[in-house]
Amino acid sequence: MLDDFLLxxxxxxxxxxxxxxxxxxxxxxxxxKRVSFLEDRLGTPLFIRSSRGLSLTSYGQDMYEKHANGxxxxxxxxxAKDTSLPSRFILHCPQNLMQGPFYKALSQFISxxxxxxxxxxxxxxxxxxxxxxxxxxxxxxxGKQKDSAYYQKAIGEIAVALVCAKDxxxxxxxxxxxxxFSEHDRAITDSHNSFTKMIKTNxxxxxxxxxxxxxxxxxxxxxxxxxxxxxxxxxxxxxxxVLFTRPVYALWPNxxxxxxxxxxxxxxxxxxxTQALKSQLLKL
Numbered sequence: 001m002l003d004d005f006l007l008x009x010x011x012x013x014x015x016x017x018x019x020x021x022x023x024x025x026x027x028x029x030x031x032x033k034r035v036s037f038l039e040d041r042l043g044t045p046l047f048i049r050s051s052r053g054l055s056l057t058s059y060g061q062d063m064y065e066k067h068a069n070g071x072x073x074x075x076x077x078x079x080a081k082d083t084s085l086p087s088r089f090i091l092h093c094p095q096n097l098m099q100g101p102f103y104k105a106l107s108q109f110i111s112x113x114x115x116x117x118x119x120x121x122x123x124x125x126x127x128x129x130x131x132x133x134x135x136x137x138x139x140x141x142x143g144k145q146k147d148s149a150y151y152q153k154a155i156g157e158i159a160v161a162l163v164c165a166k167d168x169x170x171x172x173x174x175x176x177x178x179x180x181f182s183e184h185d186r187a188i189t190d191s192h193n194s195f196t197k198m199i200k201t202n203x204x205x206x207x208x209x210x211x212x213x214x215x216x217x218x219x220x221x222x223x224x225x226x227x228x229x230x231x232x233x234x235x236x237x238x239x240x241x242v243l244f245t246r247p248v249y250a251l252w253p254n255x256x257x258x259x260x261x262x263x264x265x266x267x268x269x270x271x272x273x274t275q276a277l278k279s280q281l282l283k284l
Contacts, residue, residue, distance in 0.1 A: 017054065094142060
């Protein structure tokens with residue numbers, strides 16, 4: 001109906017069906033039929049058709065004066081061939097990835113001469129915020145997201161193992177940032193460890209800090225193990241091999257083909273080989 005109303009506006013401003021049909025590359029019968037359909041939907045005529053020519057009815061004149069300019073501006077904007085790139089780029093990424101294996105790639109990405117944006121926003125957060133509740137150009141998430149509104153591309157995986165301080169007195173306490181996925185439970189059960197207590201936290205950084213403070217044995221990804229090593233406040237040990245891996249995905253909205261800037265970031269990540277994401281155990 002909006003398309004037909006635009007046709008009405010085009011006819012009204014030219015005062016002729018034939019001239020409008022020629023300008024829009026339509027046949028006169030098709031154009032006349034579309035406008036008549038609109039008049040039927042509105043329940044009142046928009047034009048007075050006579051042998052002397054075409055004129056607007058009072059209702060048609062009122063509709064044209066109220067809506068024509070705004071509708072034409074919107075249409076012109078949609079038809080304009082605007083090749084300019086957006087002026088901002090927003091990335092959401094887990095904090096442990098942004099500060100760890102992705103940091104070098106992000107630093108290089110920001111410095112690329114092709115990245116002609118004046119506003120870059122990096123949102124580091126380990127909280128699993130719903131993507132539908134935020135605005136972004138690209139997001140990185142650990143684990144596949146159950147949302148068909150975003151295209152997802154696997155960019156690597158993170159190995160997960162049991163780690164604790166060597167002099168921890170409560171190694172039988174499990175500290176985990178993960179929900180009880182079946183593969184996790186099976187992996188822990190099959191290991192030689194026996195846990196008498198479990199501490200569940202929704203923040204992976206909190207789990208790492210508890211291991212650092214010798215609260216218990218942490219079920220941690222290699223990104224957090226790397227942070228433990230860098231902090232080196234004490235010596236650590238593995239209490240298992242790799243129990244499972246978690247896939248890492250890059251997401252962007254609306255279309256399978258990534259935008260120019262998303263493509264640049266994906267290429268930069270690939271060049272830095274950060275897609276490997278510590279797939280083996282780090283040396284403690």
